[in-house]
Amino acid sequence: MKNKIFLFIIILFFIFCFIIFYKGLNNSNIYTPNINNKKDLPIFISKDFYLETEVNSEKIFLDNNFYILNIWASWCVPCRKEHPILMELSRNKSIKLIGLNYRDNLNNAKKFIDELGNPYSQILIDEEGTLAVEFGAYGVPETFIIDKNKKIIKKFIGPLNQKLLKEIKLFLK
C-alpha cells in the first residue's frame, strides 16, 4: 500500500514537471521587458539637435500635455518605415512629439530629417545611448507615451504601425 502511494506521488510529480516544461516550450525564448508598467519620467540633461545647447528635461516636459517620446536613428531601417506614422501623429495638436536621436552621426541624422520631414517639436541627442537606458529602452525604434502627470504610461518596442497608431490615439482620448 505504502509503495503504491509512493509510486503515485512520483508519477504525479513527473506529470507536474512535464506540464511545466511543456508550457515552457511554447514560451518565447526572447525576453521583452514589461511594457505596461507606469514609470516616473527620468530627470536628465541632454543636447538640442539643432542648437546643440544643453537642455534640461524639466524644461522639455513643461506643458500640461501628453508627450510622445520616440527613439530613432538614421541608421535604423525600421525607423524609416515608421516615419510616416510619426508624421501623421505630429498633426495631432493635443500631443507633443519629442525625438531622441540614438547613437547617431549628426550629419546623417539631419539628412534623414530633411529627406523624410520633421515630425518632432524638439529633438534631443543621445550620443552614448545612456539616456535611452534611463528610459528603459534597449534598441531603436522605441516609443513612450508620457501622460500629464509626467509618468511613462506605455511603451512600444519596435516600429509603430497603423494598428499601434490607433492604440496611441485611444490612449490620448
Place this chain on the structure above:
Amino acid sequence: MKIIKLFLIIFILINFSQSKSDIKSEELKNKILKNIRCLICQGQSVYDSESDFAFSIKLIVEKKIYDGLSEKQIYEFLREKYGEWILYDPVLSKNTYILWLLPLLLFLFGGAIVYMNLIIKKK
C-alpha cells in the same frame, strides 16, 4: 631639498591611493557587468557583449559607480528599468522565493527518501 623630497613622497602616496581606488572601481564594474544580461544578445552578459545596448550599459554602470552608488543600488536601478530578468543572479524577493527555495526543498525531499530507504534496509 627636504621640501622637494616631502612633496615627492606626498605626490607618490596620492597617486598610489588613486590608482588603488581605480583598480577597485574597475573590479566592481566588471563584477556588475558580468551579472547583467544583454537584452540584445540574450545568451551573453553585458561584459561579453559588443552590442550598442551593452556599450550604453557599460557607460551607465561606470557613471553610477563614479557617482558613488553601491552594487545593490545599481542592480536596483537596472531592475527597475528592465525587470528582474536583466540580472543573472536575481535577489530573494516574493517573486523569486520558489526559484531560490525549490532546489533546497527538492534536495531535502530527496535526502529524506534516501534516509528512509536506508533505515528500512537496516531493519
